[in-house]
Amino acid sequence: MVGPGFDILKELEDKIVIVEGKKDKDRLKSFGIKNVFAINGKPLYVVAKMVSEMNRDIVILTDFDKEGRLINSKLTHLFNKYKKQPNKRLRNMFMSLGKNRIEDLKEVDVHVKIGSNFNKVYNKGKYKCKRCYRKTRRYRGNFWSD
Structure with a gap:
């Protein structure tokens, strides 16, 4: 079955x-995407000018680490100057696929089900206190336990 990642x-x-x-x-080309433009250390204003002249929709898929998010925000700002809005x-x-880098994607990752709460870390156990990370005490019959 083909998942939403295929969409x-x-x-x-x-x-x-x-x-x-x-x-x-190379990773995105292996998935069959043809219009991939690599920055490769070029100045971002040059990249923004070249891509904005192509009259197509733009998707910025830099890595999802700190540096990649910074590049994404700078490119988005530059595209706004050229009256282009990235998707x-x-x-x-x-x-939401759960990978931090684009080159780490595999065929299996593209065909998985995508959750509705993307990019959210929710790692609280069943009996965790909402205000802190310690376990709450539960009442078991006629005594309290951890």
Whole structure:
């Protein structure tokens, strides 16, 4: 069965995808995405000018680490100057696959079910206190236990 991750790839086929490096570009090309543009250390204003002249929808898929998010915000700001709005929805859908780097994606990751709460860390146990990370005490019959 093909999951929602496959729908993401179908949507990316007719858009320009901007990635950080050569490995990211090769990984997306292996999934069949043709319009991939790698930054490869070029100045961001040059990248923004070149891509904004192409008259297509833009998706910024830099890595989801601190540096990648910084590049994403700078490119988004530059594209706004050229009256272009990058597609944030597709970036968030890629983020929900659970990988921090684009080159780490595999065929299996693209075909998994995407949750509705993407990019949220919810790691509280069944009996955790809501205000802190210690276990709460539970009343068991006629005594309290941890």
